[in-house]
Amino acid sequence: MLDAIRKNFETEEGRQKSLQLRDAFGEGPDSFKDVLWVGECTHSFSLAAGRLAGVLPFAEETDHPFNLSQACWCSTELRWPRTLEKKLELDLVQNLKLLRSRGVWCSDDINGVKLKQTLDKANCPHSSFDTIFWMMPYVPDRQWRPPASISTMMYYYIQAFLESAAHVCKEDGQLVVVVTSAQCLSWNLYNCKPKWQDRQLQPEVWWFDVAPFEKHGYQSRFGDGRDRYVDYPVFHRLCDTVAVCWRMNSCASPEDDVNVRGVTEEDIAARKKLLEEVGKDPNEETAAEVETEGT
């Protein structure tokens, strides 16, 4: 399964349709972007991004090639894991220590759907960003909801996030959410076109390779403590993930529905079919086909 997911990134076409880290976070020595991470829970994703970008040392190492210099990185969460979630709290403390030692501003009480107000209230040192990034957005309130209502709720929740984030994003910046490809389809994100000034922003969809982040410390968390006894979450090894990006200078028009940049809905459907075939014996299938034809 993991090999099948990796094939996404190891072909020329896969690479061309994948989000490149330098597009989201910039690159050293002096072209880092101003980045705001939202909903970071234990901050293991922004920590891994810092390691991959070379502004934080890899685990067990002390050296790293670059400094953020003039760039500002802010890693935030609505509500940090509290004492009952001991394992998560320990991870959080460790990650905050590392990020802050490299000049990353970290805070909770930052609400993704009220970004400007909550960043101001928390005295965030920066007020406008090149990239605003939410890794695995979700509402972690542990309320039971009928499955059909979750998709609609997430569509509107993400739209509210985008419209709030637009107020703290630079004119040529971008808003990014990473979700599974199945969520991208069922939450209808291809048709999520947030309003900004007198236009609507157009989404682009790119494959997103989580493996390098997991290799350097990222552990996906629900954010509501339900996975507090899980040491190494494997969620992303089981799912294809995509980054949905809205560039602030984009403008949705009817033709864009057929000219989506990056990964199309058909690409996702084809990948889903491929993953469904993983591990199946091709001979068995041929035998079944022959049997059906013979009846």
Ligand SMILES: C[S@@+](CC[C@H](N)C(=O)[O-])C[C@H]1O[C@@H](n2cnc3c(N)ncnc32)[C@H](O)[C@@H]1O
């Ligand atoms: C599925 S978890 C993902 C956590 C982390 N980004 C990761 O990839 O492991 C979703 C996170 O979003 C946070 N969240 C939910 N609503 C939020 C909001 N309105 N503003 C900021 N964060 C929010 C939750 O507290 C939770 O930590």
